[in-house]
Amino acid sequence: MRKLQFIKGVVGAAAGLVMAMSVHAADITGAGATFPFPIYSKWAEAYKAATGIGLNYQSIGSGGGIKQIKAKTVDFGASDRPMPIEELEKEGLIQFPAIIGGVVPVMNIDGVEAGQMKLTADIISGIHLGKISKWNDPAIVALNPDMKLPALAITVVHRADSSGTTFLWTDYLSKSNAEFKSVVGANTAVKWPTGVGGKGNEGVAANVQRIKGAFGYVEYAFAKKNKITYAQLKNREGEFVQPDDETFKAAAANGDWANTPGMAVVLTNQPGKNSWPATGASFIIMHKAQPDALTGRAVLKFFDWAYKNGAGMATELDYVPMPPSTQKLVSDLWKAQLKDPSGKAIW
Numbered sequence: 001m002r003k004l005q006f007i008k009g010v011v012g013a014a015a016g017l018v019m020a021m022s023v024h025a026a027d028i029t030g031a032g033a034t035f036p037f038p039i040y041s042k043w044a045e046a047y048k049a050a051t052g053i054g055l056n057y058q059s060i061g062s063g064g065g066i067k068q069i070k071a072k073t074v075d076f077g078a079s080d081r082p083m084p085i086e087e088l089e090k091e092g093l094i095q096f097p098a099i100i101g102g103v104v105p106v107m108n109i110d111g112v113e114a115g116q117m118k119l120t121a122d123i124i125s126g127i128h129l130g131k132i133s134k135w136n137d138p139a140i141v142a143l144n145p146d147m148k149l150p151a152l153a154i155t156v157v158h159r160a161d162s163s164g165t166t167f168l169w170t171d172y173l174s175k176s177n178a179e180f181k182s183v184v185g186a187n188t189a190v191k192w193p194t195g196v197g198g199k200g201n202e203g204v205a206a207n208v209q210r211i212k213g214a215f216g217y218v219e220y221a222f223a224k225k226n227k228i229t230y231a232q233l234k235n236r237e238g239e240f241v242q243p244d245d246e247t248f249k250a251a252a253a254n255g256d257w258a259n260t261p262g263m264a265v266v267l268t269n270q271p272g273k274n275s276w277p278a279t280g281a282s283f284i285i286m287h288k289a290q291p292d293a294l295t296g297r298a299v300l301k302f303f304d305w306a307y308k309n310g311a312g313m314a315t316e317l318d319y320v321p322m323p324p325s326t327q328k329l330v331s332d333l334w335k336a337q338l339k340d341p342s343g344k345a346i347w
Contacts, residue, residue, distance in 0.1 A: 028298050031058035032065015032078030033164045034200040036099050036282040038221040040078075042313045043306045050309075055302060059200055063162020063188050069093070069285045075299050077285040080164020081188050082264035092288050094337045096263055096330040097281040098303060100320035102248045103168050104230040104278070106205070106223050108214045109135055111148065114223075115242050117231040118143050121176030121277070127154055127215055128173070129183060130194040135213060157207040157216035160197025162189045168280040169217045172268040176236070176277070217278075220244075221317045235277045236269050243276055245318045251279035257326050263333070286338065293340035300334055300347050 030040075037059040044055035058064075062079035069077025070091055083095055105119055123139050126132035132139060136149045159166045167188045174181035184190050196211075198204035201222045208214040208228055220243050223230045232240045241247045251270040257263050267279040284303060290296030307330075311321035322330070334347040 026295070026298070027054035027056050028076075028295065028302060029056045029058075029074045030065075030076045030078055030284075030299075031060055031068045031074045032285075033062045033080045033282050034059045034202065035062075035080045035101060035103075035165045035168075035219040035280070036078065036319070037201070038219075038225060038317050039099055039101075039310070039314050039319050042317065043302075043310045046310070046313065047302055047305055050305070053298065053302070059202070061159070061161040061188075061200060062164030062167070066285065069287070072287065072291075075286075075295055078282060079285060080280050080282045081167035082262065082266065082281070082283050083285065084264060085262035088262050093285055094262075094288055094333060095283045095285045096303075096333055097257070097265070097322055097326065098284050098306070099314060099322065100248055100252045100267070100279065100281045101318070102220045102243050102251075102276045102279045103165055103172070103217050104220045104223050104243045105233065106208050106216050106218055106228045106230050107135075108208050108210075108212055109150065109152065109229065110212075112229050114227075114229045115232060116144075117147065117229075118234070118240050119231045120234040121173055121180075125173050125177035125180035128156060128158075128192065128194070129180065130156075152213040155211050155214045156192070156195030157198055157204050157211070157214050158192050158195050159189075159204060160199050163200075164188060164280070164282070165201060165217065165219055166190065168268055168278055171266060172278040175269040220248075221319065224318065233277055235273075235275050236271060237273045237275070239273045241274060241276055243318070245315055245320050247274050247276035248279045248318070248320045250274035251276050252281070252320050255281070255326075257329055263329070288337050288339065290338055290340055290346055293344075293346045296338060296340070296346045300338070304331070 040057050048054045065077035068074045135152045171186040174186040198207040201218045204216045205218050205222045205226050208216045250272045251267050254270045255265040269277050307327045314321045338346050
């Protein structure tokens with residue numbers, strides 16, 4: 001009898017272990033920003049190889065990610081536009097930065113190489129407002145006198161979905177050009193005066209590659225990956241800078257994560273001679289009250305692993321990893337704010 005009970009106990013313990021393993025091994029789900037999709041994909045591949053746990057991430061745009069996390073249809077949402085503290089508190093959410101990158105102007109002009117053309121916020125605003133309609137416009141020629149620019153019509157390509165990349169781009173332009181701010185403004189979705197839409201950074205990149213004379217904006221990793229021509233930008237100090245992890249890092253150095261409510265730091269148009277003016281962070285959004293502690297903890301384990309092991313992968317793609325001091329702030333936020341149904345911290 002004792003032997004039978006022992007066997008039953010062993011079998012029960014083994015079944016419990018298998019069940020626990022299956023719970024822990026379940027994939028996590030997220031949705032939102034397309035801006036960080038290249039690095040999230042790379043992290044997910046490496047994390048699955050290391051742990052066996054996958055990440056199912058839907059690259060649908062920041063607006064879609066916020067909607068899905070509010071509806072509790074995913075384990076986390078992602079947005080390049082930080083949610084204001086009032087909205088976070090109303091919805092019972094927290095957000096934290098995962099990665100930093102840059103938005104770049106891209107174009108399709110024969111004979112123009114990546115990083116060769118110089119552009120300013122005033123010229124870009126003129127293009128978006130439909131006032132500058134050809135590549136040999138005097139304003140562009142005056143800034144690039146050594147380039148042979150064609151009398152080619154400019155086709156503006158913009159995002160068709162609610163997008164954090166659009167927020168960063170329009171926020172940068174609104175801070176730099178009064179007319180753009182008045183006519184278009186800064187938001188995740190705006191009423192563009194001209195142009196054609198593309199869904200996600202992927203859609204904008206594809207349209208720019210397809211249309212001769214096209215002009216658009218994408219996260220830098222998309223431009224590099226797809227070998228799309230990008231331009232230099234003039235920053236607020238009057239310096240022309242190239243997009244790369246160093247100029248993104250220069251802009252990010254101004255971020256006051258500790259003293260900004262909701263960690264809602266916006267990094268566009270930052271001071272500094274080397275700062276890329278269209279820099280931004282991408283944020284992860286989660287519910288403070290986690291209905292399933294194991295799932296919530298699994299999400300945190302993924303991003304904790306990414307912080308500690310993913311910096312090299314981020315740098316390869318010209319993203320800027322979060323510094324250790326910011327990682328500590330995020331970890332403290334997890335411990336203080338994320339609770340299981342009984343009110344116990346999940347981290």
